Amino acid sequence: MDDLKLVFNNKSPMISVGSANFGQGLVLIAGPCSVESETQVRKVVDGIYGRAHILRGGAFKPRTSPYDFQGIGLEGLKILNSVRETIPVISEVLDVRDLPIVSEMVDIIQIGSRNMQNFPLLKEVGKLKKPVLLKRGMQATIEEWLSAAEYILYEGNPNVILCERGIRTFESYTRNTLDLNAVVAVKQKTNLPVIVDPSHGTGRSELVTNLSLAAVAAGADGLIIEVHPDPKNSVSDKEQALSPGEFNTLSEKAKALRCFLESASL
Ligand code: PEP
Ligand code: MN
DSSP states (O other), rough: TOOOHHHHHHHOOOOOTEEOOOOOOOEEEEOOOOOOOHHHHHHHHHHHHHSSEEEOOOOSOOOTTTSSSOOOOOOHHHHHTTTTTOOOOEOOSSGGHHHHHHHOOSEEEOGGGGGOOOHHHHHHTTTTSEEEEEOOOOOOOHHHHHHHHHHHHHHTTTOOOEEEEBOOOOOOSSSBBBHHHHHHHHHOOOOOOOOOOHHHHOOOHHHHHHHHHHHHHHTTEEEEEBSSGGGGGGSOOOOBBBHEEEEEHHHHHHHHHHHHHHHHTO
């Protein structure tokens, strides 16, 4: 890991997006796996408003099967853009050709797990100043994940936020195995903010709240949670989606735990 000079020596600027300051307090990001319609997005915004700092929503979706829903693309970006006066938004860029339009329409650019080692894409987001959420590849070691961050920093963008989203293991009860070891290790070794995605990390809605609390206890700087106004009818990842009410309960518990840890100086 010795050649990760920028990751290890980075002083990490405060990354501020709307009311969220990554690295200071607990940042909560919530929203649907996929942007489906304006009505759906507005219902989510109403449901999470005042609890989440940032809205998530996939417009371009990376799907394992070419026959699965691929996202509504540009139309989805426009819907996200239309709520930015109310709440900042994050969305994934899949293809380097879409980067100009995605970066214009979102507040944080997401690099998904499947693109963590798409080096041309990492270099291009590195040339921007916009914050980048770098999700860990599902089969990436911590060193490979940090090397991907190094690519972005090397191009001059210091605004990198890391996201642990679970890795592949032999366990098949859960979609992935949330690797909280990595959160603690990366927080100890670097100054980069690290957030956790227990939705993809577990793939099971009934596990999301407790794994969120475990992530807070591990020192995560934030959480990104899939929330849908009608989870069982979500067009993607319905098994892991929370309702707005469930998210709000989660947010209260997570904030209370964070508060307790801070006041106890743990
Ligand atoms: C997502 O967050 O929308 C997503 C597709 O997650 P991941 O890249 O972690 O699989
Ligand atoms: Mn999803």
